[in-house]
Amino acid sequence: MKMVSSPVLEAKSLTRRFGGLVAVNAVCFSVNPGEIFGLIGPNGAGKTTLFNLVTGMIPPSSGQMLYNGTEISKLRPHQIAAKGIARTFQNIRLFSNLSVLENVMIARHLQTSSGLLQGVIGAAAQEEQTTRQAALELLELVGLSDRAEEKSRNLPYGEQRRLEIARALALQPQVLLLDEPAAGMNLNEKHQLSEFIRQIRDRFNLTILLIEHHVPLVMGLCDRIAVLDFGQLIAMGDPAQVRNDRAVIEAYLGGE
Numbered sequence: 071m072k073m074v075s076s077p078v079l080e081a082k083s084l085t086r087r088f089g090g091l092v093a094v095n096a097v098c099f100s101v102n103p104g105e106i107f108g109l110i111g112p113n114g115a116g117k118t119t120l121f122n123l124v125t126g127m128i129p130p131s132s133g134q135m136l137y138n139g140t141e142i143s144k145l146r147p148h149q150i151a152a153k154g155i156a157r158t159f160q161n162i163r164l165f166s167n168l169s170v171l172e173n174v175m176i177a178r179h180l181q182t183s184s185g186l187l188q189g190v191i192g193a194a195a196q197e198e199q200t201t202r203q204a205a206l207e208l209l210e211l212v213g214l215s216d217r218a219e220e221k222s223r224n225l226p227y228g229e230q231r232r233l234e235i236a237r238a239l240a241l242q243p244q245v246l247l248l249d250e251p252a253a254g255m256n257l258n259e260k261h262q263l264s265e266f267i268r269q270i271r272d273r274f275n276l277t278i279l280l281i282e283h284h285v286p287l288v289m290g291l292c293d294r295i296a297v298l299d300f301g302q303l304i305a306m307g308d309p310a311q312v313r314n315d316r317a318v319i320e321a322y323l324g325g326e
């Protein structure tokens with residue numbers, strides 16, 4: 071008999087209003103362990119709002135978000151991150167004056183027992199060394215180890231995006247949310263990114279949600295795709311199902 075695993079994430083009629091606008095409207099979906107789950111839709115469809123709901127940046131107006139079967143909708147963003155849901159942002163958010171290595175180490179400190187303060191004052195030298203080593207390994211993984219001492223603001227855009235992913239991975243998440251990870255990348259970089267996302271999924275046993283406008287990347291990478299339009303989920307399925315869905319073609323793909 072085939073084992074059916076329970077979902078890592080489950081949205082139950084998740085709704086978010088901004089005044090009269092329903093940015094996310096009674097959205098239901100679940101994401102299985104190890105899936106790469108894509109979220110697409112026209113500008114303003116509610117994709118980032120949905121990410122903000124999953125990560126606790128904003129509370130839902132109604133509905134629930136479950137993580138491993140437990141409701142997380144009322145938790146603060148740092149509590150949700152500590153539980154194992156990490157993210158990157160559409161507009162890169164790095165500590166621009168800190169080095170590449172420090173950007174990753176700071177995230178990692180949040181996960182270690184003695185915490186940020188002790189790490190900074192060096193009270194836990196052993197742990198500091200471990201944190202540094204782990205951060206360097208992550209930089210190696212994203213191909214940035216030779217930029218470790220550079221201030222992050224000096225990196226080109228594509229490298230800043232990869233640094234953001236390294237920083238999110240430093241939280242040792244179970245779930246990783248990527249908001250337009252390929253934005254601003256050329257075709258070759260997009261290809262590499264796609265391969266990289268698969269690699270980190272396999273290596274860290276991640277479940278990945280990603281928002282992405284580049285349709286070929288989404289279709290080639292994702293196991294399943296959800297399509298939002300005006301806050302509503304208009305389709306969900308594997309890439310072939312979504313590509314051939316009439317409502318999706320009308321709302322989104324037709325304009326590509």
Ligand SMILES: Nc1ncnc2c1ncn2[C@@H]1O[C@H](COP(=O)(O)OP(=O)(O)OP(=O)(O)O)[C@@H](O)[C@H]1O
Pocket residue numbers: 088091093111112113114115116117118119120
């Ligand atoms: N804080 C806010 N206050 C008011 N309206 C908001 C807020 N955040 C988002 N919205 C509105 O909610 C709708 C959904 O926005 P959202 O950014 O989630 O869309 P999106 O699908 O991520 O778009 P894009 O692809 O352009 O990033 C839009 O109409 C937007 O203007």
